[in-house]
Amino acid sequence: MTNPIITEWTPHHIEAFGKEPLRFNHQAHLSPLFSNETLADLIERTPRESYYVNTMKRGAKDRSSRREGEIRNLSGLDVLDAVAKGHIWIMLLNPEKVISGYSHLLDQIYSEFQEHVPSLNVFKKKISILISSPNIPVFYHCDLAGQTLWQVRGEKTVYVYPNYEPYLPQPNLEKIILNEAHEISLPYDQAWDNVASSFTIKPGDMLHWQLYAPHRIQNGNCVNVSFTTEHVTPTVRRNFVVNYANGILRRTLGVNSLSQTTSGPQYWSKLATVAAAKSLRLQKGREQKFKIDFTVDPAAPDCVRDIPAYQFSK
Numbered sequence: 001m002t003n004p005i006i007t008e009w010t011p012h013h014i015e016a017f018g019k020e021p022l023r024f025n026h027q028a029h030l031s032p033l034f035s036n037e038t039l040a041d042l043i044e045r046t047p048r049e050s051y052y053v054n055t056m057k058r059g060a061k062d063r064s065s066r067r068e069g070e071i072r073n074l075s076g077l078d079v080l081d082a083v084a085k086g087h088i089w090i091m092l093l094n095p096e097k098v099i100s101g102y103s104h105l106l107d108q109i110y111s112e113f114q115e116h117v118p119s120l121n122v123f124k125k126k127i128s129i130l131i132s133s134p135n136i137p138v139f140y141h142c143d144l145a146g147q148t149l150w151q152v153r154g155e156k157t158v159y160v161y162p163n164y165e166p167y168l169p170q171p172n173l174e175k176i177i178l179n180e181a182h183e184i185s186l187p188y189d190q191a192w193d194n195v196a197s198s199f200t201i202k203p204g205d206m207l208h209w210q211l212y213a214p215h216r217i218q219n220g221n222c223v224n225v226s227f228t229t230e231h232v233t234p235t236v237r238r239n240f241v242v243n244y245a246n247g248i249l250r251r252t253l254g255v256n257s258l259s260q261t262t263s264g265p266q267y268w269s270k271l272a273t274v275a276a277a278k279s280l281r282l283q284k285g286r287e288q289k290f291k292i293d294f295t296v297d298p299a300a301p302d303c304v305r306d307i308p309a310y311q312f313s314k
């Protein structure tokens with residue numbers, strides 16, 4: 001039998017899974033999947049549509065200076081060197097398509113979740129890898145699927161906020177679900193930090209929180225390697241449908257008081273609204289457009305070199 005990835009499940013972990021922010025202990029950080037050699041290999045073989053690289057002004061507190069970039073003509077080790085010296089944040093999507101070990105890791109994680117929380121009923125899951133420069137932040141945002149965050153190397157502080165108003169305004173959530181706004185478009189007020197759950201996480205720590213809970217991250221003064229998993233369950237899908245339909249109703253009918261119930265006739269009428277909107281092509285697909293205006297360059301200040309801007313869609 002293989003060693004478990006999550007090393008401790010308390011009754012509280014099981015009872016509160018997906019309902020509140022929780023910290024778990026894990027040993028995925030010991031895996032050779034996260035050695036410099038494997039990460040460098042992964043970076044070199046990850047296709048353009050499967051990564052993001054961002055930068056922003058040092059000390060930025062909001063998204064206004066955030067930029068999207070590209071990685072070109074660099075070895076994976078050069079990129080890791082640029083992360084260590086510079087001010088960049090890299091997210092590698094679908095790593096399991098390049099190195100199958102990540103797929104086994106993801107399967108094992110979810111079989112452990114399912115074993116301890118049988119009601120979870122995951123029908124879609126994915127894994128992404130984050131490699132980030134010392135002190136770089138991830139701005140306040142929410143994600144649309146169930147999320148876990150696994151710390152592999154370095155240290156970061158994660159602030160998790162309640163998933164209701166004013167921390168998560170319903171119209172803003174709907175815009176994200178309708179693909180009209182980026183996840184980091186949520187309004188953020190520093191005063192809300194008083195109600196946040198904060199966790200400083202080190203290698204061997206994992207966090208999971210309730211659906212849509214907004215969060216932001218401050219990386220420590222060191223290179224950080226982490227990975228996230230995302231999962232879709234019937235609950236996640238039902239919430240998506242309700243908020244999608246509410247977004248359409250708010251726009252087309254100017255309705256402002258919208259229920260978030262996920263069962264019964266109200267839910268089914270919303271399901272019909274979504275189906276109708278899709279068939280009428282009222283909503284655009286989930287294609288995303290980016291303006292790329294820098295390239296990672298280990299010789300440039302912050303390892304960020306300006307390039308003529310171009311548009312990239314994925």
Ligand SMILES: [Fe+2]
Binds near residue numbers: 143
């Ligand atoms: Fe997130």
